[in-house]
Amino acid sequence: MIRIKDIAKLCGVSVGTVDRVIHKRGKVSDEALKKVEKVLQEIDYTPNLLAKTLGSNKIFNVAVLVPHPNQDPYWNLCIAGLEASIEEWKPYNMELKSHFFELHNSNSFKEVAQKLLESEPDAVLSAPIFYNEALEVFRKLEELNIPYIHFNTQIPSVHPLAFIGQDLYQSGRLGASLLDLATKGQKGTLSIFHVSENIKHSTHFKEKERGFREYFEAKNDADRNISSIIIEENDMGSLEKNLAGALASEGTIGLFIPTSSGAKITAEIIRKNGINSICIVGYDLLEENVKLLKTGEIDFLINQNPDRQIFRGVHHLANHLIFNKQIPDQELFPLEVITRDNVDSYIKFSIQ
Amino acid sequence: MIRIKDIAKLCGVSVGTVDRVIHKRGKVSDEALKKVEKVLQEIDYTPNLLAKTLGSNKIFNVAVLVPHPNQDPYWNLCIAGLEASIEEWKPYNMELKSHFFELHNSNSFKEVAQKLLESEPDAVLSAPIFYNEALEVFRKLEELNIPYIHFNTQIPSVHPLAFIGQDLYQSGRLGASLLDLATKGQKGTLSIFHVSENIKHSTHFKEKERGFREYFEAKNDADRNISSIIIEENDMGSLEKNLAGALASEGTIGLFIPTSSGAKITAEIIRKNGINSICIVGYDLLEENVKLLKTGEIDFLINQNPDRQIFRGVHHLANHLIFNKQIPDQELFPLEVITRDNVDSYIKFSIQ
């Protein structure tokens, strides 16, 4: 292993000078610069990362900007990833500070983001679920030269270091294929079900729907009718009435539900209204979803791994900040198919 | 962050003494020992791992004992995990040395294991696929106080630090459930198919078969007949003839094939003999399997993640050797269901 000291000796300069060249801190004569650069090109120097972080006593502050975990079970799953990350990077003098905003409140997002900016973090990890408000924030970060990574939701016109998440289009296709399989031989309607509150935000659900529809368009199956059920109401009472009505009138045999918390609501309505045998493909290992998967009320879940999305996001930021490593501009997670027969193996398996 | 120096000051002793207590190196008076232990209990000291590895210039040698990757595509997949591990731990002065034995040759295993012992490694990661020969080797390691971790195959009567792999029984159940789903509405025989060469070794296949059978026993489905097809021949010609015969005579509609390379062989025989529509559930993301999954000749694969098994094994050994961390005594991987619609998301996804 070659050290800075060795390079210095080779060049006939001091370690200080070599360090200045390596980190482009300037204050080096042309002559010295050339000598050092030449040697650096010839040899294969990899700095000792342990010594590097030990030597520079800098503490890195990473801010995490996500919806409040107490308001939604999906975002609650993230917390495990956050905690694992905190442990993981403590030894490297990297500290994580959470900034939680209210899921359905864009003002809260703006306020919390403002606080985040004031804390002057070295990097940011965020799920940018409000498009317009997010634009401002991330443009500001770009101005300030603060690197950031997005996860869960991808938005255009900004330039995160990386995006972490699923290929949503393909996720929709997968959902379609599972529903197709689970309802094989049956005739009727397969629907994608949105609660309107959800669609208003996001490409998230649109992409999944596109995948879902294209899967069946390519199949061109005479027995299957594909539709969307969009229910606008917000109160549970009318939602129940409308959904039950829609399911009955359409002759629904299968539902694809892109929101993680939607499957549970739907399964309950189906049960309460005595509607029989509708296959459900839902999302994510929420406690309630797992229960319903085991009782057979949900047939499949697609796991988006929210905890690991955070974990990997922090991982990449650390590689960037601490180790100056090149990081990929996106990491698309595997599309995990969860059934009652493999769900336990996923739950037992803690984050890496 | 509290340092050894701080503890020393609190106790009125030197850092040397504290270090001796922490590492139980002895040569400490009862009095000093008590003082230090008391303080250690009261405060929450976590050593700085960077300083620790930097300070102790020790190089850890980890030996990896696995089948030769060139002889089998499954074991070839492991290599990616090995290489990722080498990179991962280089900065921590941990070096990996591979010891490859021939997959079907227990003498080779013994010879290579002997070489491994002579290299006096600090720890060993191994897939103990020959039971009797393995016993000797790992007992020897225990005598020498060299820690080891097993992956892929679990064997009794030895005491590895940990086992990494799948819950094979549950894996078999999952395979059964997928076959059940894919052949829904059809009448006929569902079989588990072994090439005899495989069963002779291992609990591996027996456990999967047990899971497979118990799934259907619980279901008690009049339309489905469950059987095992075991073919003894080793040459491809007779294997083909016998398998084609068995499939025809049994009225087979689905096959569960626990060996990763078995699915390809079977799919080819089915294609060449013009046998129609048999569902296949196979194992692992071998290149050939992925191709057949995409053409629809294989319906499902269960991914055992051989690369990640190695990666995690090394990870745990590092935690043990370098960081003195407590490691779990087993890590059972998620049972990943792969279809043509999510296979790409798994392939693109490189090891963590």
Add this chain to the structure above:
DNA sequence: TTGAAAGCGCTAACAG
């Protein structure tokens, strides 16, 4: 612009 030197927290050798 440069080199020397003092840390970072821990280990391990050495002298007492």
Add this chain to the structure above:
DNA sequence: CTGTTAGCGCTTTCAA
């Protein structure tokens, strides 16, 4: 048995 000290490789400060 104990304390002191010289590293590990890098960063950063300070004087020259």
